[in-house]
Amino acid sequence: MEDIAIALDISEVRTGSFDGFEGMLLTDQARSVGAILANTRRGLRRARFTIAHELGHFLLEHHVLSYETGFRCRAQDLRETRESRRHQKQETQANQFAIGLLAPVKAVDKYLSQDPDLRDAQQLRDALDVSLEACLRRLVERRPEPLAAIWSKDARVRYWHKSNDFPFIQLKQGDRLPQTTQAFRVHADSKSGFTAFLESPPMAWTSRDDIEIFEQTRLSPSGHAVTLLWADNEARDDVDEEADPYHHELSEPRFR
Incomplete structure (x- = not known):
């Protein structure tokens, strides 16, 4: 994820134990440059998703900065699925970008059994290094x-x-x-x-x-x-x- 972010004009990705936020994107309104901070307190797998989430904010140019210096995302923002207010909608879109990048459809579908099964989500988690929650949401979306x-x-x-x-x-x-x-x-x-x-x-x-x-x-x-x-x-x-x-x-x- 760090290599992908750097290749897409993110100047720095910094992971560590931070207080008060889950992830942060430091950038300007023109997205001329960006730096990502990802909290590791919930584990490296969660930090990996956070990097993808903040990269989504950086690449989705219609997103309006939540602060003068960029975006600051809390833990609940990385579960956001509501579509009403602008902030909530932007968090939803950043999450959709992240799961699409980390668990693309082609990779997900080959792990789906003939019938629904929670074990499929666990296998998907281990194969793609994405949280079980994200994998299960993906399973619900992909199955008929x-x-x-x-x-x-x-x-x-x-x-x-x-x-x-x-x-x-x-x-x-x-x-x-x-x-x-x-x-x-x-x-x-x-x-x-x-x-x-x-x-x-x-x-x-x-x-x-x-x-x-x-x-x-x-x-x-x-x-x-x-x-x-x-x-x-x-x-x-x-x-x-x-x-x-x-x-x-x-x-x-x-x-x-």
């Missing part, structure tokens, strides 16, 4: 099935990411995982590793009861977990197939 990923800690939701065709998710940051789900039981058992896909109550995750949802969870020894949800949006035979014409998914909650 309606998928969602729920990140949790000690059985409480941290955040989630879903494909456009996955149903509306009711859970918010800090909510306790539904006790009827395999994800909750995995946290309760504290047994690290991967589970198999099992059917899950759809109303535990969404506002719909006319679909089937399957879930798979990976729990780490630290108590952090990620759950992959796979939805079958075809209406079940035992429910009225006529959809409510006045019900629409108006918005998707986003949170940090």
Whole structure:
């Protein structure tokens, strides 16, 4: 990543332990020159993503500097997926640039199994040296099935990411995982590793009861977990197939 940045007119890339920011791009409005600082406190893999993120700010010339001397990005900015205000939109675009550079489509697709599997994201992480979270987001985006990923800690939701065709998710940051789900039981058992896909109550995750949802969870020894949800949006035979014409998914909650 440092070699790529230098080849694209970044004069210096400096990594180290910094306070108050995850990454910084020092540049001027004309982008005549740039220098990147990347925090290593979260590990070298995270710092590598930060360099790619700041390089995105440098190359995306329509981005407006957040400070007189350039861009300063916090940890939550490197998870930003909202599309509303200018700062949030720029952080989203810098993240999209970074994951496109670090995990290009051609490299990602060859690691995808016939069916969705959290193990694919782990293999992708090890092969491309990108975080498991970034790889799982990439997996959700690249697969044709309606998928969602729920990140949790000690059985409480941290955040989630879903494909456009996955149903509306009711859970918010800090909510306790539904006790009827395999994800909750995995946290309760504290047994690290991967589970198999099992059917899950759809109303535990969404506002719909006319679909089937399957879930798979990976729990780490630290108590952090990620759950992959796979939805079958075809209406079940035992429910009225006529959809409510006045019900629409108006918005998707986003949170940090």
